[in-house]
Structure formats: C-alpha cells, structure tokens
Amino acid sequence: MQSAGSKRGFAPWADPSVRPLLRLESLSKRFGGFTAVDHLSLDIYEGEFFALLGPSGCGKTTLLRMIAGFERPSTGRIVLDGIDLAPVPPYRRPVNMMFQSYALFPHLNVEANVAFGLKQEGLSKLEIARRVADMLALVKLDTFGRRKPHELSGGQRQRVALARSLVKRPRLLLLDEPMAALDKKLRGETRFELMELQRRLGLTFVIVTHDQSEAMTVADRIAVMDHGRLMQVAPPAALYEQPNSRWVADFVGDVNLFEGRLGDDGLSVEGTAAGRLRVAAKSEAEPGQVVWVAVRPEKLRIAPEQPLTGLDNSVAATVVDIGYLGDTSLYKLRIRDGSQIKAAVANVGRADGALALEQRVWLSWPPEAAIVLTR
Amino acid sequence: MRQNPPRSFWQSLVVRIPYAWLLALFLVPFLIVLKISLSQSAIARPPYTPVFDLAAGWHGIHAFFAALSFDNYVLIGSDPIYVVSYLKSVEIAAFSTLILLLVGYPIAYAIARTPRHWQAVLIVLTVLPFWTSLLIRIYAWMNILQRDGPLNALLVALSIVKEPPVWLSTNTAIFIGVVYSYLPFMVLPLYATLEKLDESLLEAAADLGCPRWKIFWLVTLPLSSSGIIAGVLLCFIPIVGEFVIPDLLGGSRSPMIGQTIWMEFFGNKDWPAAAAVAVVLVCLLVAPILVYQNQAMRAVERD
Numbered sequence: 001m002q003s004a005g006s007k008r009g010f011a012p013w014a015d016p017s018v019r020p021l022l023r024l025e026s027l028s029k030r031f032g033g034f035t036a037v038d039h040l041s042l043d044i045y046e047g048e049f050f051a052l053l054g055p056s057g058c059g060k061t062t063l064l065r066m067i068a069g070f071e072r073p074s075t076g077r078i079v080l081d082g083i084d085l086a087p088v089p090p091y092r093r094p095v096n097m098m099f100q101s102y103a104l105f106p107h108l109n110v111e112a113n114v115a116f117g118l119k120q121e122g123l124s125k126l127e128i129a130r131r132v133a134d135m136l137a138l139v140k141l142d143t144f145g146r147r148k149p150h151e152l153s154g155g156q157r158q159r160v161a162l163a164r165s166l167v168k169r170p171r172l173l174l175l176d177e178p179m180a181a182l183d184k185k186l187r188g189e190t191r192f193e194l195m196e197l198q199r200r201l202g203l204t205f206v207i208v209t210h211d212q213s214e215a216m217t218v219a220d221r222i223a224v225m226d227h228g229r230l231m232q233v234a235p236p237a238a239l240y241e242q243p244n245s246r247w248v249a250d251f252v253g254d255v256n257l258f259e260g261r262l263g264d265d266g267l268s269v270e271g272t273a274a275g276r277l278r279v280a281a282k283s284e285a286e287p288g289q290v291v292w293v294a295v296r297p298e299k300l301r302i303a304p305e306q307p308l309t310g311l312d313n314s315v316a317a318t319v320v321d322i323g324y325l326g327d328t329s330l331y332k333l334r335i336r337d338g339s340q341i342k343a344a345v346a347n348v349g350r351a352d353g354a355l356a357l358e359q360r361v362w363l364s365w366p367p368e369a370a371i372v373l374t375r
Numbered sequence: 376m377r378q379n380p381p382r383s384f385w386q387s388l389v390v391r392i393p394y395a396w397l398l399a400l401f402l403v404p405f406l407i408v409l410k411i412s413l414s415q416s417a418i419a420r421p422p423y424t425p426v427f428d429l430a431a432g433w434h435g436i437h438a439f440f441a442a443l444s445f446d447n448y449v450l451i452g453s454d455p456i457y458v459v460s461y462l463k464s465v466e467i468a469a470f471s472t473l474i475l476l477l478v479g480y481p482i483a484y485a486i487a488r489t490p491r492h493w494q495a496v497l498i499v500l501t502v503l504p505f506w507t508s509l510l511i512r513i514y515a516w517m518n519i520l521q522r523d524g525p526l527n528a529l530l531v532a533l534s535i536v537k538e539p540p541v542w543l544s545t546n547t548a549i550f551i552g553v554v555y556s557y558l559p560f561m562v563l564p565l566y567a568t569l570e571k572l573d574e575s576l577l578e579a580a581a582d583l584g585c586p587r588w589k590i591f592w593l594v595t596l597p598l599s600s601s602g603i604i605a606g607v608l609l610c611f612i613p614i615v616g617e618f619v620i621p622d623l624l625g626g627s628r629s630p631m632i633g634q635t636i637w638m639e640f641f642g643n644k645d646w647p648a649a650a651a652v653a654v655v656l657v658c659l660l661v662a663p664i665l666v667y668q669n670q671a672m673r674a675v676e677r678d
Binding site for chain 1: 598
C-alpha cells in the first residue's frame with residue numbers, strides 16, 4: 001500500500017546505516033508543575049523537511065525553543081552532528097530560527113536585518129554584501145534592501161525573516177509557524193516556495209505548525225504531538241492512510257469510526273453500528289478485542305439504492321446536513337443507531353445527482369478503504 | 376502621509392484647547408517678559424519704563440516703541456558674570472544628566488525585566504519621593520551632607536575617610552541633590568520604552584550569533600533611543616534653570632542661571648536685566664526641544 005518513503009523517494013529514516021543529523025533523547029521540559037514536553041525521543045535526518053504538528057499547547061514550540069537554546073531541557077539530551085548541545089549557548093549553535101512574529105529589527109533596513117547574523121561571524125564587508133544580495137534575490141526582495149520592516153507587506157516581512165535565518169546556512173533551520181500570519185491564498189503559494197527553497201539549498205528544515213494541510217504539503221515526515229508526547233511519526237501519506245490511533249486519525253483529516261469486536265478471521269469487525277464490516281488488511285489485534293474501523297469521508301460512496309455487492313460495508317442513512325464547498329460537498333448523514341457519518345463527495349459534474357435534505361441513501365465503501373485501529 | 380477625515384466642530388474644539396492653553400499660559404507671559412527685557416530699569420512701580428498706555432493715543436504708542444532697546448542684551452553679552460553663569464548651568468545640567476542616564480538606565484531596565492505584577496510596585500516606589508515636598512527633601516539632604524551629618528559619620532565609621540570632607544556648598548552637593556531629585560524623570564520614560572521592547576527581538580539577535588552584551592549594544596540600546604532622548608530632555612531642560620537645589624546645596628561663588636535671575640529680580644531690583652537673562656535662557660532651551668520634537672515626529676511617522 002504505502003511505501004515508507006516520502007513523495008520524493010527520500011527516506012533516510014528507513015536506512016539504519018544513516019546517522020541522524022539531530023537526535024533528541026528522552027527530552028523533557030517542565031514549567032513548574034506543567035509538563036510541556038514529556039520524555040520525547042526523535043531522530044531528524046540531513047536534508048529532511050520535518051514537521052511538528054499538533055494542537056496549540058501540545059509542546060511543539062517548546063521543543064523548537066529547546067533545540068534553538070532558548071529553553072533548557074529538564075531532562076534528556078539534544079545531539080546535533082554527534083555533539084551534545086547542552087553546554088552550547090544559542091549564539092554558538094549552528095541552528096537558526098524563523099520566529100512566528102518574524103522578530104525583524106525595526107531600526108534596521110532589510111539589508112541590515114539579513115546581514116545581522118553574518119556580521120557576527122566577522123566576515124568581510126564584501127562577502128557579507130554578496131551573500132545578502134544573493135539571499136535577497138533568492139526570496140525575490142532584491143529591490144527592497146533599503147526599506148525598513150514597517151514599509152513592507154506581511155508577505156514581504158515573512159520573506160525577510162526567512163532570508164535572515166537562511167543566510168547563515170544553518171545546519172538546521174527551525175521555523176515556528178512561519179505562515180500563521182499570512183492570508184490563506186498567500187499561505188498556499190508560500191508552502192510551495194518554501195519546499196523549493198529547502199530543496200535548492202539542501203538544508204534541513206524543522207517546521208512547527210498546527211495546520212495539518214500545511215504539514216502534509218511541505219514535510220517529508222510529520223511528527224504528530226499531543227500533551228508533550230509523540231503520537232505518531234510518519235510521512236504524510238502514511239499518516240493519513242495508516243494512522244496508529246483514533247486520536248491521530250481524527251486530528252489529521254476527518255474520519256468516521258465504528259466500534260466493534262474483531263472477528264475470528266482478523267479481516268472483519270462484528271457488531272458495529274453499521275453491522276459487520278470487512279477490512280482488507282489483517283489486524284494484529286486478538287479476535288474478540290474491541291477495535292475501531294476508520295473510514296475517511298471521501299472514501300464513502302453514496303447511492304440511492306442498496307449496492308449489489310452485499311450487506312457488508314454498506315449502511316442505510318438519512319441526509320441531515322449539506323455543506324457545499326464548490327469543489328466538494330460535505331454531507332452529514334444519520335444512520336439507524338442515531339450516530340452521524342461524514343461523507344465528502346467531489347463535485348465532478350455540474351450539480352448532477354445532488355442530494356436533498358432528509359433523502360434516504362445507502363453508504364458503502366470497499367474493504368481496502370477502511371483500517372482497523374486498536375486504540 | 377495619512378489623509379485625515381474632516382473634523383466635527385467639537386472635535387476641532389478639543390484639539391484647540393491645548394493650543395489655547397499654550398497661548399494663554401506660555402506665549403502671552405513670554406511676550407510680557409520679552410517686553411520687560413527691552414525696557415529700562417527705573418525707580419517706579421512697576422520698576423521699569425516705558426509702560427504701555429493706550430490713553431496717550433497714537434503718539435503714545437509711537438513713543439512706547441521708540442523707548443524700547445536692546446541695551447540689556449548688550450549688557451548680558453558684555454558682562455562675563457552672565458556668560459559664566461550660563462556655562463555653569465549647562466555644564467551642571469549636562470554632567471548630571473549623564474549621571475542620571477547612567478544610574479537611571481539600569482534601574483529602568485531592571486524594572487522592565489521584573490515579573491509584571493511587581494513592576495507597578497517598583498514604579499510607585501520610584502515616584503514615592505514626590506509624596507514629600509522638594510524643599511523638605513533638599514533640607515533633609517542639607518542635614519545629611521553637613522560636616523557632622525550622617526553621611527560623614529558613616530564614612531568615618533567605615534574608615535573610608537579619616538577627616539570628614541566638606542560636602543555642602545560644593546558642586547558635588549549640587550550633583551547629589553539634582554540626581555536624587557530628577558531620577559524619576561529619567562527612569563519613567565526609559566521604563567516606558569524598555570517595557571515595550573519585544574523579547575523575541577533579543578532572542579532573534581542571540582539566534583543570529585550575538586552574545587548578551589552585544590545584544591544590548593546592537594538591539595536594546597538603539598530601540599530605547601526615544602526613551603533616552605525623552606529622559607535626557609526631561610532632565611536637562613529643567614536642571615539648566617534649577618534654582619532651589621543649587622541655592623540650598625551649592626556654593627555662592629559661581630551661581631547657576633536660575634540664581635542669577637533671582638539676584639537680578641530681588642537683589643538688584645533690575646527687572647529688565649532679569650527678563651533679558653530669562654529670554655536668552657528660553658532661546659537656549661528651545662534648541663533641544665526642537666530636536667526632541669523632530670525625533671518625536673519621526674517616531675509618530677514610523678508607527
């Protein structure tokens with residue numbers, strides 16, 4: 001079904017001989033009685049675009065700030081290139097951060113902002129000017145060098161912040177919600193620019209975001225976090241198609257869950273609200289154990305008549321809510337036990353076969369569309 | 376530049392009240408002082424001529440203007456006592472403003488970095504001396520700085536000095552009194568700018584390779600420049616014209632300009648000369664105010 005690799009055939013995490021660039025070992029951070037990061041271990045590889053995804057307050061920003069050196073870990077180690085970063089102050093770490101607020105120096109113009117980090121390295125004026133010019137050209141701000149941050153638009157400020165953190169060619173670039181302040185359209189374009197930039201420069205990016213579509217678009221691998229712990233680490237497609245828990249399935253996209261008991265053959269789940277459900281892949285759970293069948297809304301088929309394929313994986317339902325989004329329509333349907341099912345249908349034709357409220361329909365899905373979750 | 380919407384009658388009235396205030400309580404008194412400075416001292420009531428008299432008609436007004444002269448300004452320029460007095464005032468003000476900045480900046484910085492719920496307490500403590508009259512506080516300093524006062528007793532007890540030094544009637548005493556009295560005027564504007572300083576800018580500087588002292592120099596200090604300018608002007612300008620502190624704590628040999636004006640008025644009863652000294656002082660002080668205005672305008676445009 002899914003390969004372990006990402007969309008560009010890049011999968012160093014699947015190769016045990018590759019040494020990770022960054023290794024987090026049982027890292028914890030407590031603020032008083034509150035545990036922001038809880039014994040978290042993670043490997044990030046050279047050239048990877050890695051996303052930390054989670055709801056607000058899940059500890060992802062704290063994790064980033066520990067890597068940057070702004071927070072001291074309560075326990076555990078941060079190892080970069082084989083070197084423990086604990087005694088290294090932020091200004092000596094080969095790591096740069098792009099701040100959510102951008103944190104541009106308001107008293108310096110764009111050039112001086114970008115040159116700031118290079119000046120600290122004691123490079124020659126000529127070298128600094130050349131690298132600043134190159135970097136500004138790369139983010140398409142060549143003509144804005146003399147402007148002050150307050151004379152730029154939000155999108156331009158974001159590029160300056162990006163240029164400023166990239167110009168030092170860090171071993172690791174940390175991006176804290178880099179697109180949170182942009183409007184939706186610009187955010188969409190910026191995602192692809194960010195990916196292109198990362199590939200062209202060959203640097204390692206770690207992005208923090210609460211936006212799952214952002215993480216899915218840009219990242220080679222995504223770590224889903226909740227309450228300071230890793231819930232799952234996987235490439236986007238694997239995360240979406242093979243979530244390891246109901247929490248991840250629900251957090252990454254929408255999902256319909258049917259609770260039941262695993263059948264003796266390991267390929268069916270008995271006694272759900274939709275009757276007996278069949279799945280394609282054998283679950284490692286014990287027969288008789290309580291499990292959940294997860295089906296994504298877009299994998300459901302809606303038909304006016306009961307499908308001929310049989311009674312498995314089909315259920316009668318009533319349309320209770322319709323959300324028309326243009327490209328897709330989202331339906332909420334009620335099945336016989338009163339629970340609600342979400343279905344998404346791509347609007348391929350023009351309003352043909354549109355459903356009406358209170359209409360009686362049949363929902364069905366192939367066994368390959370569903371997976372069994374044990375927790 | 377932004378285009379302002381047209382104002383209603385009430386809005387424009389509200390905007391004009393400060394101008395009316397300045398006109399009535401600054402510009403008109405200043406014009407009266409300016410007129411007196413162009414008059415001649417006389418034994419009369421009021422003690423100068425000419426006196427404006429509308430009853431004398433057109434001829435009288437002509438005679439009035441003919442009697443005005445710049446003699447007093449010539450006097451100020453020719454008698455070194457005035458020049459020395461101005462220089463001493465500017466010197467004392469400049470030096471004590473520098474001390475105030477060096478003392479006030481760390482205090483303001485520390486308050487701005489304290490947890491928020493403590494900041495209000497510390498600010499109240501900073502302005503607490505204002506609860507007592509300035510005069511009483513300066514008298515208290517006279518007591519402290521006396522030859523057999525608490526300061527010398529302490530210094531002798533700690534064996535820092537053998538012979539108790541003389542403090543009163545020295546420039547040192549003036550500096551102590553001035554720095555003590557004006558410290559809140561330096562701390563408050565500095566605190567106001569430092570408190571607004573975005574913490575993430577400091578982190579960004581550290582992230583880009585700056586050790587702590589360099590962050591202060593490259594980020595904190597330039598971003599608090601508006602507070603520094605406000606604090607410096609709030610201290611420098613009134614210190615130049617300060618009268619009470621040098622009169623009570625300083626020596627009588629070389630007076631500051633406030634004392635010189637006082638002497639002209641009450642000692643020599645020469646109102647025109649005193650007025651001329653005051654007018655020159657105002658002109659000297661307008662220069663730094665204009666600098667400040669310019670800076671403030673630029674700050675407004677930036678936001």
